[in-house]
Amino acid sequence: MSATAEDLIRRVHEAGAALEPTPERGLRLRTPRPLPGELVATLRARKAELLSLLAPKSRIADLAAEMGLHLADVREAAGPDFDELARDPNTARGFLPAMRDRRDREAGRVPAGWTTVGLCERCGPVWLFPGAPERVAGCPWCFSRLQGRPIPRPPMTCGSCRHFTPDPMGAGGAGRCAVAMADGPDRPGDPPRYPHARRRCPGWRPTT
Numbered sequence: 001m002s003a004t005a006e007d008l009i010r011r012v013h014e015a016g017a018a019l020e021p022t023p024e025r026g027l028r029l030r031t032p033r034p035l036p037g038e039l040v041a042t043l044r045a046r047k048a049e050l051l052s053l054l055a056p057k058s059r060i061a062d063l064a065a066e067m068g069l070h071l072a073d074v075r076e077a078a079g080p081d082f083d084e085l086a087r088d089p090n091t092a093r094g095f096l097p098a099m100r101d102r103r104d105r106e107a108g109r110v111p112a113g114w115t116t117v118g119l120c121e122r123c124g125p126v127w128l129f130p131g132a133p134e135r136v137a138g139c140p141w142c143f144s145r146l147q148g149r150p151i152p153r154p155p156m157t158c159g160s161c162r163h164f165t166p167d168p169m170g171a172g173g174a175g176r177c178a179v180a181m182a183d184g185p186d187r188p189g190d191p192p193r194y195p196h197a198r199r200r201c202p203g204w205r206p207t208t
């Protein structure tokens with residue numbers, strides 16, 4: 001009696017390998033070492049049968065691909081919860097955007113749709129997800145700050161910052177900043193501290 005599709009998948013797993021449906025309705029074999037030739041040939045010959053068995057997982061592959069995520073990265077991030085994620089599209093729809101947003105933050109990019117300007121007590125001015133409070137004690141960027149990763153900043157003006165002292169010669173002139181931020185006010189290319197010049201400054205704090 002020939003092996004069932006389940007038997008074949010079990011053999012693949014026992015060899016430390018994995019079979020994954022691809023978004024193009026293909027079948028990808030991930031293996032740390034070459035598998036026996038007869039097993040590989042059988043997998044090829046019975047691809048349609050194997051695909052129908054693994055079909056529920058193709059949905060998560062589609063969702064991941066739509067968000068520019070690699071299925072292998074999703075599998076690694078989800079760990080033991082991957083199978084549940086693959087079975088339940090609703091769970092995947094919550095997990096995958098959060099994973100994509102985290103990837104963007106770690107790369108120093110503003111996640112898509114994060115257009116709310118908020119003030120984190122620890123990070124300073126940051127871009128946050130829609131509906132986020134204006135002021136927060138901690139934020140999703142705190143991990144980037146602790147890891148020394150770049151944080152993209154919303155533009156703020158010195159004139160609206162509590163650390164700003166206006167030019168004594170005239171309200172529109174360049175003023176002084178009362179704080180010395182290692183990565184903030186004195187970067188090359190930053191505009192002078194005119195009250196209305198927009199700066200992407202981690203030291204900005206409101207006057208009230």
Ligand code: SF4
Nearest residue numbers: 158161177185201203
């Ligand atoms: S902390 Fe930044 S925004 Fe505030 S005055 Fe200094 S340079 Fe300007």
